[in-house]
Amino acid sequence: MHATRTALAFAALLAVCATAAAQDVEAGRTKAQACAACHGADGNGTTAMPEVPALAGQTWRYLYIQLKDFKEGRRSNPLMTPMAQPLSRDDMIDIANYYASLPLKPNDFKVDDGKAKLGKAKADETLCTMCHLGGFLGQNEIPRVAGQKYQYIVAQLKAFKEKTRTNDAGNMTSVASTLSDQDIENLGHYLASLR
Missing domain, CATH: 1.10.760.10 (Cytochrome c-like domain)
Known part of the structure; x- marks a missing residue:
């Protein structure tokens, strides 16, 4: 009972x-x-x-x-x-x-497979999944970046690199400072390609 x-x-x-x-x-x-x-x-x-x-x-x-x-x-x-x-x-x-x-839907960005492959290698090298987790699905205060819009990803990585966006406790600013413009473009292709 x-x-x-x-x-x-x-x-x-x-x-x-x-x-x-x-x-x-x-x-x-x-x-x-x-x-x-x-x-x-x-x-x-x-x-x-x-x-x-x-x-x-x-x-x-x-x-x-x-x-x-x-x-x-x-x-x-x-x-x-x-x-x-x-x-x-x-x-x-x-x-x-x-x-x-709400469900994230696939975006219509035309991914360059070669750039996406280089972006994946850079993401592996910089250990992005330590914060963004496997699949880049995010956790708590760390955003989901899988399937995010290419233009937004590139703009935010550049803003972190240029220190015009700093509301991240320094984590992304530190990582982005090591990225070249080509790295940022490649990461944009890779992350936009993820579903």
């Missing part, structure tokens, strides 16, 4: 947690409507703006931290900074959970 009550209580707790998570995603869907103009209705971006990242399938924690960094001035972008300013903590969490719940 005691085991049955425990099992029922546990099932009820799981149902409450699932409902709360679903509410966060639904709240995020509503709050993210303004984001669709650049990031696409499904979080996969738009072909008209290839330099804007796909957010679908990204880790919620990374998305939350980036929104917070835009809001608090640790990261700057002429479009994102003013978009993040009015967001509350709950808004940012809801939006991050919404985009994390």
Whole structure:
């Protein structure tokens, strides 16, 4: 009898947690409507703006931290900074959970297989998977970069190298400082090719 009550209580707790998570995603869907103009209705971006990242399938924690960094001035972008300013903590969490719940779709970038092969070799050499994990799927504050848009990858690696983006505790700035422009291009092809 005691085991049955425990099992029922546990099932009820799981149902409450699932409902709360679903509410966060639904709240995020509503709050993210303004984001669709650049990031696409499904979080996969738009072909008209290839330099804007796909957010679908990204880790919620990374998305939350980036929104917070835009809001608090640790990261700057002429479009994102003013978009993040009015967001509350709950808004940012809801939006991050919404985009994390969406599936990342294959992008339409034409990958150069030779450059992708060189990019893989550079990623292996610089031990990228120590932080981004196998498959480059990310974890917690470390972003998923597998299948990300080529133009965005290249722009961010250059920004880290030039130290115009520094909201990474120095990790990416340090790695990017060792990369040539060709390395960055090759890594862009490789990471954009991953699914």
